[in-house]
Amino acid sequence: MNGRRRLFILDVPENEAIASVARDLPNVEVNKIGPYFVVESDVPVSIDRRATGVRHAVWYSCVAGLAGWRIVQWDKDALRVGER
Amino acid sequence: MSQLDDQHLVRGVDHAAFPTFDPVGTVHFYRDTLGFPVVHSICAAGWGSDDHPDFIHFFFDIGGGDRVAFFYYFGLEPLSEGSKGDVYASFGDDTPDWFVRSRHLALHVDSEEHMLEYRRRLDDSKWPVEMQIQHETIESIYTHDPNGYMVEITRALRPVTPQEDLDANLTINALVDIANEPGAGMDALLVRKAELIVQRAEEWEREQAEVPATALEASPKGPVHA
Numbered sequence: 679m680n681g682r683r684r685l686f687i688l689d690v691p692e693n694e695a696i697a698s699v700a701r702d703l704p705n706v707e708v709n710k711i712g713p714y715f716v717v718e719s720d721v722p723v724s725i726d727r728r729a730t731g732v733r734h735a736v737w738y739s740c741v742a743g744l745a746g747w748r749i750v751q752w753d754k755d756a757l758r759v760g761e762r
Numbered sequence: 763m764s765q766l767d768d769q770h771l772v773r774g775v776d777h778a779a780f781p782t783f784d785p786v787g788t789v790h791f792y793r794d795t796l797g798f799p800v801v802h803s804i805c806a807a808g809w810g811s812d813d814h815p816d817f818i819h820f821f822f823d824i825g826g827g828d829r830v831a832f833f834y835y836f837g838l839e840p841l842s843e844g845s846k847g848d849v850y851a852s853f854g855d856d857t858p859d860w861f862v863r864s865r866h867l868a869l870h871v872d873s874e875e876h877m878l879e880y881r882r883r884l885d886d887s888k889w890p891v892e893m894q895i896q897h898e899t900i901e902s903i904y905t906h907d908p909n910g911y912m913v914e915i916t917r918a919l920r921p922v923t924p925q926e927d928l929d930a931n932l933t934i935n936a937l938v939d940i941a942n943e944p945g946a947g948m949d950a951l952l953v954r955k956a957e958l959i960v961q962r963a964e965e966w967e968r969e970q971a972e973v974p975a976t977a978l979e980a981s982p983k984g985p986v987h988a
Contacts, residue, residue, distance in 0.1 A: 690899075
């Protein structure tokens with residue numbers, strides 16, 4: 679357990695593209711805890727919705743948990759987490 | 763202690779019942795358009811009390827041994843007066859549509875072909891499909907029956923995975939933990955759920971690895987104790 683902030687996403691086929699886009703972001707690591715992707719970073723994270731290619735219903739239900747972060751944007755353009 | 767006390771015993775919907783003021787339209791919709799057989803009906807003169815109207819209680823087979831049922835009360839005028847909603851519950855113009863639509867009956871089909879067959883039947887009728895939508899892992903068509911009740915016919919895009927059962931249980935445990943806190947919203951839920959994920963997810967995965975896949979397939983779907 680480190681001090682980095684975490685965003686949890688359930689590992690199901692629909693969410694794989696979201697985890698994949700997050701994995702390619704600078705200063706972001708994507709790890710696993712059980713069946714969850716854990717997006718970890720020391721700096722605010724922004725995931726571009728169009729880059730993920732996911733449908734709206736998937737996009738707007740992809741976040742499973744927040745540790746240290748709060749959501750500052752979650753719309754048709756991006757999911758962005760920032761300082762709590 | 764009973765041998766049944768930890769068993770999930772119910773077996774689906776025996777019947778879900780709704781009032782109707784349009785029995786002709788209701789029969790045309792469920793029996794003649796959708797093809798749901800009439801499987802039971804009761805003609806009753808009152809029901810115990812003096813002022814109870816005579817009524818017909820009739821049932822349609824919705825598959826799986828389950829039934830949707832209606833009450834038609836002779837001589838009863840509609841009681842529901844709002845501009846939105848259905849004959850049982852209506853709302854004013856200022857009520858958002860997403861709230862009015864939140865209560866609905868969703869019927870399951872096994873494939874896209876079967877869903878589209880119901881789409882064909884509805885589109886050839888007075889009650890055409892109003893929406894066809896892909897949600898997270900399901901696809902659905904929607905219409906309203908002659909009583910204003912919203913009816914959904916839905917198919918799974920893929921089987922539900924075991925981790926989705928875990929996730930559902932962690933969500934609901936988190937919701938129960940935070941819902942009564944003043945002002946609690948999605949943020950409070952996701953923070954609480956992250957704590958539960960850290961507590962439970964790795965242990966759950968180890969437990970899953972110990973269960974042979976054949977046992978998982980053979981076991982009836984029961985509660986996940988997260």
